Amino acid sequence: MDNLELKVVKAMWGMTEPLEESFKMIKEAGYSGIESVLPDKDVENQFKELLEKYELDYITQILTSGDYLASFETQVERALGFNPLLINSHSAKDDMHYDNQLHFFESAVKIEKVVNVPIVHETHRGRSMYTPWKTVRLLNDVNDLKISADFSHWCCVCESLLEDQIENLEIAMNRAYHIHLRVGYPGGPQVPDPSAPEYRNELLTHEKWWKQIYLKRQKEGHSFLTVVPEFGPPPFYMHTLPYTNQPVSDLWTINLWMANRFREQIKRLSY
Numbered sequence: 001m002d003n004l005e006l007k008v009v010k011a012m013w014g015m016t017e018p019l020e021e022s023f024k025m026i027k028e029a030g031y032s033g034i035e036s037v038l039p040d041k042d043v044e045n046q047f048k049e050l051l052e053k054y055e056l057d058y059i060t061q062i063l064t065s066g067d068y069l070a071s072f073e074t075q076v077e078r079a080l081g082f083n084p085l086l087i088n089s090h091s092a093k094d095d096m097h098y099d100n101q102l103h104f105f106e107s108a109v110k111i112e113k114v115v116n117v118p119i120v121h122e123t124h125r126g127r128s129m130y131t132p133w134k135t136v137r138l139l140n141d142v143n144d145l146k147i148s149a150d151f152s153h154w155c156c157v158c159e160s161l162l163e164d165q166i167e168n169l170e171i172a173m174n175r176a177y178h179i180h181l182r183v184g185y186p187g188g189p190q191v192p193d194p195s196a197p198e199y200r201n202e203l204l205t206h207e208k209w210w211k212q213i214y215l216k217r218q219k220e221g222h223s224f225l226t227v228v229p230e231f232g233p234p235p236f237y238m239h240t241l242p243y244t245n246q247p248v249s250d251l252w253t254i255n256l257w258m259a260n261r262f263r264e265q266i267k268r269l270s271y
Contacts, residue, residue, distance in 0.1 A: 004218035006266045007085075007226045008259045009059055012036035014233035014251045019043060023050045029256055033057030033085060035228050038078055048082060057085040059178070059226060068092045069104050073111060080115060086226055088148045088178055091121040092128040098137075101128045105142045113144075120148040120178045125189070131157055132168035139175050149176035150230070151209055152184025159186045161205045169209065176213045177222075180230040181206075181258050190231055192239045193249045195257055207265060214266060229258035 010031040015022045026034055033056045039047040051058050060082060062075035072089060079087050092104045105121070105128070112119040121129060129135040129147065132154055139145055149172065155161055162169060183194045183206045191199040210227070217225045231254050234240050239248045 004214060004222055005224040006214070006263065007032045007057065007224050008263060009033040009035050009057065009226055009228045010255070010259075011228050011230045013230065014238075019046060020050055023054045023056065025252075027054040027056060029259075031056070031259065033059060033226075035059040035061055035088065035230075037061050037063060038075065038082075051082070057226075058082050059086045059088055059228070060084040061088045061090070063090045064092060068096075069107055072104070072108060076111060076115060076119070080117065084117060086178060087117055087119045089119060089121050090124055090127055094126055094128060094130045094134075096128065101138065102141060104128070105138055105145055109142060109144050112146075118146065118177060120146045120176075122148040122180070123150050123153055123172070125153045125157060130154075132162065132165045132172060136168045136171045139171060145175065146177045147172060147175050148178040148180065149173065149209070149213060150180035150182060151206065152180070152182045152189040155184035155186060155202075156189040161186065161202065173209065173213050173216060177217070177225070179210050179213060179225070179227045181210065181227050181262055182230045182232075183258075190237045190239075193254055194231070195254070207262070210262065211265065211269060214269065227262060229255040229262070231255050231258065 008031055010026040012022060012034055017025065038060060060079040062079065064071040076087060091108065092101050108119060123129045123135055128138065130153065135147065183191045183199065183202050185191050185202045191202055194203050214225055231251060232238060233251055234245065234247055238251060240246060241248060
């Protein structure tokens with residue numbers, strides 16, 4: 001069984017530095033690429049030039065809305081101009097009728113095969129894949145549908161560490177081709193600091209899931225697996241102190257800590 005390359009990619013979410021400074025920081029920190037939404041049209045050329053200059057892979061994050069399928073198609077088409085390694089989609093909506101969700105994902109898989117770029121669909125609150133059981137129903141009904149595993153959202157929605165979702169988790173992990181390394185807890189999608197000892201159980205639980213996905217893709221003979229430490233900024237993800245709104249942790253630091261820790265864990269798995 002050959003080793004599977006772990007590509008650790010930096011989310012640009014929460015970074016406020018000028019564009020080139022952000023790219024430089026990401027490269028110097030040892031990340032192999034970036035994940036972000038499509039850039040504004042006025043910086044599109046600069047964005048492409050910086051990807052080439054800093055030799056960074058690009059994972060395009062697309063956010064569907066309105067006419068969800070038309071929105072998906074339009075953004076996928078534009079993403080192709082950036083030669084993405086992967087497209088990660090926030091797909092459809094949690095309150096859509098199931099038949100409409102099914103049509104969306106069947107169509108999305110057909111589009112993926114035509115464009116010949118891997119497209120994964122994120123397990124995200126507010127989207128079709130907001131719970132384990134809804135996701136598994138779609139996975140069972142749509143062949144070749146791939147997910148981006150962000151199980152922190154499921155911990156929040158299910159108000160648990162998914163102890164009663166073992167079978168659904170197994171099915172989901174079988175179809176996971178991209179991972180967001182964010183640690184959730186039964187009350188929310190992001191612990192304040194994954195290195196804090198009081199969140200050790202949550203950290204170890206998520207790492208167990210992530211390593212299982214890595215081993216599944218390795219067993220199948222895939223050449224790489226992309227992972228993104230994706231702890232997010234205030235006000236919706238990073239906790240803040242009352243009255244001052246000061247973040248309780250440094251976003252860059254905890255994402256880099258998570259990236260380095262998971263790299264080391266995969267090294268120990270691989271030898």
